[in-house]
Amino acid sequence: MKLWKSLLIGSVAVFLVACQMAPLQPTVTEPVPYTLEKKQAERCIIEAGSMRGWLITPIKPGELQAELNIRQHQVVMRIVYDDKNITFNYVSSKNMNEKNGKIHRQYNNWLNNLRGDIKAKMNEVYTKQLLEKQG
Numbered sequence: 001m002k003l004w005k006s007l008l009i010g011s012v013a014v015f016l017v018a019c020q021m022a023p024l025q026p027t028v029t030e031p032v033p034y035t036l037e038k039k040q041a042e043r044c045i046i047e048a049g050s051m052r053g054w055l056i057t058p059i060k061p062g063e064l065q066a067e068l069n070i071r072q073h074q075v076v077m078r079i080v081y082d083d084k085n086i087t088f089n090y091v092s093s094k095n096m097n098e099k100n101g102k103i104h105r106q107y108n109n110w111l112n113n114l115r116g117d118i119k120a121k122m123n124e125v126y127t128k129q130l131l132e133k134q135g
């Protein structure tokens with residue numbers, strides 16, 4: 001009886017870990033939704049990221065490193081941007097079980113939240129510019 005109980009508990013544990021995995025998209029590129037100067041885009045990315053706890057560090061013009069540390073988890077990505085596109089490149093992670101093209105599902109949530117926040121910040125900056133031009 002103890003053997004069956006141990007096997008059942010082990011099977012449930014493996015199932016729960018497998019359910020927490022999702023496909024890793026190593027690179028995600030999307031268009032910049034607004035006409036912004038490169039420096040404005042950089043500022044939007046940094047400000048949006050910092051609101052969610054991302055530490056975003058400029059590497060060189062058009063390239064940033066983004067690091068998120070939550071509890072025992074860490075995610076590092078490279079963000080490359082110009083006036084037309086923003087590209088999010090997965091670099092590394094700790095305690096996210098990245099293996100064989102899969103990663104903890106929370107990575108995708110964090111990435112999607114960051115992308116949405118960046119779009120919202122760019123919208124805010126662009127709208128403010130339009131309103132200032134109108135006087």
